Amino acid sequence: MTYIAKTDWKQDDPVTEVDINRWEKGIADAHAVIDTMQPMIYNHETRIKALESSLANDLRDNLFSFDFASTVGLKIEAGWLDQANAQLVIK
Numbered sequence: 252m253t254y255i256a257k258t259d260w261k262q263d264d265p266v267t268e269v270d271i272n273r274w275e276k277g278i279a280d281a282h283a284v285i286d287t288m289q290p291m292i293y294n295h296e297t298r299i300k301a302l303e304s305s306l307a308n309d310l311r312d313n314l315f316s317f318d319f320a321s322t323v324g325l326k327i328e329a330g331w332l333d334q335a336n337a338q339l340v341i342k
Contacts, residue, residue: 254280 254277257270319325330341 255273256277257273327341330339332338333340
């Protein structure tokens with residue numbers, strides 16, 4: 252059953268056994284959903300880590316040197332000239 256929140260509390264409303272049982276049921280239902288999803292989350296985390304490690308230890312942080320003697324097949328989609336460090340930065 253979906254948790255139904257009481258959103259119309261008034262300053263002097265009494266908190267009843269029914270209210271507390273509804274809260275406890277909502278908490279229990281939320282934990283049941285988390286427990287059901289946890290294996291899927293761990294699986295995705297494992298897959299993401301495997302993909303990241305297979306990308307040459309995360310290419311974004313590696314530096315490569317090329318002389319560009321041949322530009323056959325080279326396609327640059329984004330980048331800029333870093334004049335201070337005399338390098339072409341390619342994304």
